[in-house]
Amino acid sequence: MISDRLSAVTTRFETMKPRVYIETFGCQMNVADTERAATGLRSSGYDLCDSVDEADVVLLNTCSVREKAERKVYTRIGEVRAARSGKQDVLVGVMGCVAQLEGASVFDHAPSVDMVIGTRATDRIPLLIERARGGERKLLDLDERGETDSWDVSPAERHSPHVAFIPIIEGCNKFCSFCIVPYSRGRERSRPASEIVAEVKNLQALGYKEIQLIGQNVNSYRPRVDDGLEGFKGATPFCRLLRAVAATGMPRIKFTTSFPRDFHPDIVTAIDENPNLCDWIHLPVQSGSDRILKLMRRGHTRNDYWQRIERIKSSSRRLALTSDIIVGFPGETDEDFCQTLDLVRQCEYDSIYIFKYSKRAGTPAANFTDTVPEKEKTARFLALEEAQRKTQERIYRSYVGRTLQVLVEKQSTRSEHDLSGHSTCNKVVNFAGDRSLEGEIVNVTVTAAKTNSLYGALVNRSAVE
Numbered sequence: 001m002i003s004d005r006l007s008a009v010t011t012r013f014e015t016m017k018p019r020v021y022i023e024t025f026g027c028q029m030n031v032a033d034t035e036r037a038a039t040g041l042r043s044s045g046y047d048l049c050d051s052v053d054e055a056d057v058v059l060l061n062t063c064s065v066r067e068k069a070e071r072k073v074y075t076r077i078g079e080v081r082a083a084r085s086g087k088q089d090v091l092v093g094v095m096g097c098v099a100q101l102e103g104a105s106v107f108d109h110a111p112s113v114d115m116v117i118g119t120r121a122t123d124r125i126p127l128l129i130e131r132a133r134g135g136e137r138k139l140l141d142l143d144e145r146g147e148t149d150s151w152d153v154s155p156a157e158r159h160s161p162h163v164a165f166i167p168i169i170e171g172c173n174k175f176c177s178f179c180i181v182p183y184s185r186g187r188e189r190s191r192p193a194s195e196i197v198a199e200v201k202n203l204q205a206l207g208y209k210e211i212q213l214i215g216q217n218v219n220s221y222r223p224r225v226d227d228g229l230e231g232f233k234g235a236t237p238f239c240r241l242l243r244a245v246a247a248t249g250m251p252r253i254k255f256t257t258s259f260p261r262d263f264h265p266d267i268v269t270a271i272d273e274n275p276n277l278c279d280w281i282h283l284p285v286q287s288g289s290d291r292i293l294k295l296m297r298r299g300h301t302r303n304d305y306w307q308r309i310e311r312i313k314s315s316s317r318r319l320a321l322t323s324d325i326i327v328g329f330p331g332e333t334d335e336d337f338c339q340t341l342d343l344v345r346q347c348e349y350d351s352i353y354i355f356k357y358s359k360r361a362g363t364p365a366a367n368f369t370d371t372v373p374e375k376e377k378t379a380r381f382l383a384l385e386e387a388q389r390k391t392q393e394r395i396y397r398s399y400v401g402r403t404l405q406v407l408v409e410k411q412s413t414r415s416e417h418d419l420s421g422h423s424t425c426n427k428v429v430n431f432a433g434d435r436s437l438e439g440e441i442v443n444v445t446v447t448a449a450k451t452n453s454l455y456g457a458l459v460n461r462s463a464v465e
């Protein structure tokens, strides 16, 4: 049976260019990895396709941040196999965080998987597929990046022709007690600034209007050499990188995610002095209680966090602020939760992502007793959501009548007459307009505030360069 399957696959590969379908789950780092994987595959002679039905090789780029997300991978593997049963057989690979964490045990859970490809093996995917094509099975690569691994992404493989993700740091050294990332993504490694700046210039020449510098903790950026960070000695490396990237003239520069402990005030100074550094900061706090922050091993107090927020709020521009909060962490009392509620009201976030705590195997917090009943977690989630809704309504309404610069990204999913894009403060803005505006930065006057978006009217067609 297996030999029939191998010969079918081999015959197909011998006669035509193999087609690879990559399905991506999770965060922007996974999207960026998919873009790099696709670039490497294309240059190694593979074609990329848009569905399982057309594919000779299916790669699932997985997320493990929650156990539920991890379980979904196995369901998806079953669906992929079912979709192709009785037809031409396919090779299936699991890449990304689940692959890195689970390793060979993926083969035990899903015997039909052919390759398990860790988070640092992206550049070796074409080689692994080649070996699988040669008949090898249960291929496992959890090794580190090679010295010569490339960060190059072909424009054709980017997720958008207008907005590009640029990873500047990967991994995490913080080991928050609830988080699996340091185990799935390894220790922090920063890319050289000269390489990042060159990539930004390249994207600008290709017509990109916005880049997002991404990483688990962008402000922990610390390259091994100073190459490309000549100016502003004494400032933090991330601040110097921001200034170097701003100097390229790229119209819009955003960055995410920031870690409170490493968020230096010089970042706000750089934003104040460079209009192309956008007015949005995502600074997750997770809890407003010092006791819980300590249990979470965040390495900052509520007051440390508030000092960062005060600096952000003292900026010459109004900087939009967003955050992540976990409710129902083990040991969280009513009093702890009230402190979170209080901090959320005090910070006046533009939006927040609220998560009910769920145990994540492999993290230190998995050994804590989960003291908060599910019903109580839900009650706290709803209370926090309600408090945020009131703040958010007020903030969103304050934009009505104001004119925002919007990068037009696509046709709205709600109406074929509307376009959709983001403002510099990272709000979704919809407005009536022609698709010929896609990729342009236009002025839109806000006429209505919705719960999570703004609606407006196009002011003029003159693009802001």
Ligand code: SF4
Pocket (backbone or CB within 6 Å): 172, 173, 174, 175, 176, 179, 180, 181, 182, 216, 217, 259
């Ligand atoms: S800083 Fe904490 S929450 Fe963020 S990726 Fe690192 S360990 Fe996870």
